[in-house]
Amino acid sequence: MALLDIFKKKSAPKVAAKEKPKVQEVKPLKIKKEAVSTMPAKPKKISGQAYRILKKPHVTEKAGDLTAKNQYVFQVFPGSNKIQIKKAVEDVYGIDVIGVHIVNIHPKRRRLGRTEGWGGGYKKAIVRIKEGQKIEVLPR
Numbered sequence: 001m002a003l004l005d006i007f008k009k010k011s012a013p014k015v016a017a018k019e020k021p022k023v024q025e026v027k028p029l030k031i032k033k034e035a036v037s038t039m040p041a042k043p044k045k046i047s048g049q050a051y052r053i054l055k056k057p058h059v060t061e062k063a064g065d066l067t068a069k070n071q072y073v074f075q076v077f078p079g080s081n082k083i084q085i086k087k088a089v090e091d092v093y094g095i096d097v098i099g100v101h102i103v104n105i106h107p108k109r110r111r112l113g114r115t116e117g118w119g120g121g122y123k124k125a126i127v128r129i130k131e132g133q134k135i136e137v138l139p140r
Contacts, residue, residue, distance in 0.1 A: 050088035053080045057137045076125045085125045096130040
């Protein structure tokens with residue numbers, strides 16, 4: 001059955017057991033603790049990908065009332081999740097986000113005379129930020 005031998009694994013040639021490769025000892029590097037603690041922490045960045053997550057701030061009366069509770073409302077793209085929204089808001093506005101709630105607004109049926117259609121649905125995120133911080137949604 002020489003024909004079936006082509007499917008078998010070929011064994012590797014045996015190396016003599018007498019020869020052992022020489023391993024050099026590696027000394028650990030000494031790092032000063034002061035240098036590590038004084039380095040600033042790197043912020044988590046999406047590296048310019050925020051435009052794929054955040055559409056625009058959602059400016060309504062109800063959203064304006066939420067600013068008193070340190071909550072801001074944004075329209076986001078449908079494929080984005082809470083973690084991506086949190087990183088995008090922190091990256092764009094430079095603030096600390098505590099929590100994110102997501103609401104899917106379903107499309108509504110619209111009619112103009114005999115013509116029927118659908119109004120657009122969207123996804124919105126309610127972002128809660130740390131007390132004392134602020135987002136300037138509408139520049140004055």
